[in-house]
Amino acid sequence: MSIQTSRRALLAAAALAAPAIWGRDAVAQIRRGDELTVGIWGGAQERITRQFCATPLERQHGVKINYVLGGTPERRARAYAERGRPSFDLLYLNIFESRQAVKDGVTMASSANVPNFANLYDIAKIGGYAVAFNPVTIVYDRRKVAAPMTSWRDFWRDDLKGKVIWPTYPGAQGTSALLMAAKVWGGSESNIDPAFTNIARLRPFAAIQGSQDQLYGMFDQDVGAASVEFGSFTRKYAETRNPNIVIADPTEGQAIATNVACITTGTRNQALAEAFVNLHLSPECQAAYAEEIYYSPTIKNVSFAPELAAKLILGEAAVNKLVDFNWDLVIANQPRWSSRFTREIAG
Structure with a gap:
């Protein structure tokens, strides 16, 4: 997909892409009135995910997305303190914190429950769902x-x-x-x-x-x-x-450095968290990040105009060169x- 596509079209596509039910048991499904708490950085990170992830989910499913903004150390400390009884459903960590959090049982490993998992580079599947390369x-x-x-x-x-x-x-x-x-x-x-x-x-x-x-x-x-x-x-x-x-x-x-979306172990809103991550990994959302702040995509199924592509980490060879x-x-x-x-x- 080209970044020249209009923002209105991108948002509409993101809304249509919001997953409903992926064949999981009823307890794990998205229910009207559910609330998802997301710990993330502010600025462009909040703004872009609100447009491409939160708003489409709220419109389609009648849910509410709550944001807790701040730095990674605060999020990580809170998630560890609340291990097994999390107030965060989804939090964003850096590359080594995310891998350690999975080992410590604070967050869950990535899985095909998120459809766009199939489009991730292999290294972006470790420790959760890497949503951006930022070397x-x-x-x-x-x-x-x-x-x-x-x-x-x-x-x-x-x-x-x-x-x-x-x-x-x-x-x-x-x-x-x-x-x-x-x-x-x-x-x-x-x-x-x-x-x-x-x-x-x-x-x-x-x-x-x-x-x-x-x-x-x-x-x-x-x-x-x-x-x-x-x-x-x-x-x-x-x-x-x-x-x-x-x-x-x-x-x-x-x-290598990545921003990683991590779903907490014990969340009561796993399906909604997975839907949020799936939209973050959509070509529309990944293109918006690249266009605005030069974050390189972690998915393979997105393309860019040559001028922007030259400023990003794109393709297996470039990703594999990251140390x-x-x-x-x-x-x-x-x-x-x-x-x-x-x-x-x-x-």
């Missing part, structure tokens, strides 16, 4: 580097000395930066020493950044030349505020690595 990569100011950055090793080039804005750890950006540093310097999740040794060689940093907004402010103020950040958000920043910023495609690959990690090891080591980062890198 972490190198971002830099083209005016402040001697040559394009094409490798994670480029952070250690002489022309970047004192110009690197390193991301704090833990956090998605800092985790990706740490793990990719390990990878390119001969280490891994099970051998993190090369990462710490070589990141320490980058000091003095231009700054340590703890958020996208903080990094973009630093770029605006010419604080440094390069950092590690979500490519999609940075592309939007570059196109609206700072055309000198480049989103790199390193030869070693971009670090995944052993998240069990990462999670197990996070407290120790966090202390070490404070002591050896940020201190």
